[in-house]
Amino acid sequence: MSNPDTISSPFLPLPDGISILGVEASDTGLVVSITCHLPFALCPGCQQRSERIHSSYRRLVADVPSGGRQVTLALTVRKCICGIPACSHNIFTERMPEFVLSYARLTNRLRQALQDVGFATCAEAGERLASKLGMSVTATTLLRRTRERSVPAPDVVRILGVDDWAWRKGMTYGSILVDLERRCPIEILPDRQAETVEAWLRLHPEIEIVSRDCAGAYAEAARKGAPHAHEVADRFNILKNLREHLRDFLLRKQALLPEIEHVASEAILQKVRERLQKSSVVFPPANQEKPHFRKMSASLRVYEDRATPQTQLTVTQERKQASRARRYERYEAVRELH
Ligand SMILES: [Zn+2]
Missing domain, CATH: 3.30.420.10 (Ribonuclease H-like superfamily/Ribonuclease H)
Incomplete structure (x- = not known):
């Protein structure tokens, strides 16, 4: 069962018994044909050696990149005949669990590399990084790979x-x-x-x-x-609770907010004027300023309209509407200041 025409390469280390048959380069990467040349295969049923080959087939698995290029292994897998009469595996496929698992579409070391990328980054960033390193993977698959790795049990947790x-x-x-x-x-x-x-x-x-x-x-x-x-x-x-309670508090005190807004906007405008006076920029006279801060905010109007709603909104809808209005108002304020 040995194959004398195989080679090995320090650039693509392989487990003992597996050698390279040939390498083909393409625009996207390398296709490396490999085969197992051990003189026997172990039957997964009875664990006995078999030297009788039944047939073989080709299987493609992704491997770790070489020089930034994707590597695909074209693995010639042998099917062997088990000679033990009592064994249920009359014909079995030779296995290399230390290198690639049965039915897996990638080698163990590529899975390990993707898991390392996933743990060191996040799904989206990992997808971008892996692509640059020559490993093609989607964010979803990267997440799945990281979940596959068993977490070592800690000795002591304080x-x-x-x-x-x-x-x-x-x-x-x-x-x-x-x-x-x-x-x-x-x-x-x-x-x-x-x-x-x-x-x-x-x-x-x-x-x-x-x-x-x-x-x-x-x-x-x-x-x-x-x-x-x-x-x-x-x-x-803690911050989430603080934000929610603060929002509820401000909504309860909404009647006071326009007055506070007025005072705050005056203070902000005064600061801007002082800063611009120190620079060479000419600030428009006060009477040309648009009193955007002094308007009753759209978000407050929403709550004011609660008493006489034209269309009945749910509380969630009202909150969404108010949130949208606050965002728009903030945008307008930033634009005005700019
Ligand atoms: Zn067997």
């Missing part, structure tokens, strides 16, 4: 972060656990149930601090699974 993890956005969610001292994810749990997180926490009594969102499930999990640990709200949720 400060733990727990948050939602979208297996499929809007559909199914799990929980991601992060070692905040090492700044790396350490576990992804299949769901976001309190019982699941609690069971994991019970296995790690060394945890001193649990950083979580404000959802009840994680609070319950931390209370039961790590009762000795301090619970803190993560920064994102």
Whole structure:
């Protein structure tokens, strides 16, 4: 079963027993024909050696790039006959699990490289970077590759972060656990149930601090699974809560806002005048200024119209409308100042 016409190359290291038959260059990359020349193959059923070849076929798998060019391996795969009568695999395909998995369309080392790119960047940036390095991959596939890598179990976790993890956005969610001292994810749990997180926490009594969102499930999990640990709200949720409460507060005080806007706009315009007076730019006289700050804001008018709505809007629709109006008003203010 040996093939004396094969070669090996230090530029494309291959596992023992696999050699290069030939290389073809194209505009997009290299196609390298390789084959296994070991004198036997192991039957996956009975683990016995077989030297009897039945047939062979060609299989294309993507490999790590060479000199920035994409590399495709044209692998000649042999089918062998198992001579053990009791074995269910009469004919089997030789396998090289250390190099490429069965039915995989890429080698193990390319999968590893893509995972490294995915972990070092993000999906979109990883797609762009991988393309420049000679690895063709979409952002979605890059995400899938990173999820394939098993996360090593941590020895000791002192400060733990727990948050939602979208297996499929809007559909199914799990929980991601992060070692905040090492700044790396350490576990992804299949769901976001309190019982699941609690069971994991019970296995790690060394945890001193649990950083979580404000959802009840994680609070319950931390209370039961790590009762000795301090619970803190993560920064994102603190700022989110602050923003929402501040928005609600300002909406309740909307009657005062035009007056505050007037005072604030005067102060801003005064600052602009002072700054421009120091420079050579001629600022228009005060009577030509458009009192854009002094208008009742469109966002407030929306809430003022609540009392006598022409068309009944839901609260969500009103908020969207008000948000849109605020954005437009900010745009107008920036344009005016410019
Ligand atoms: Zn067998």
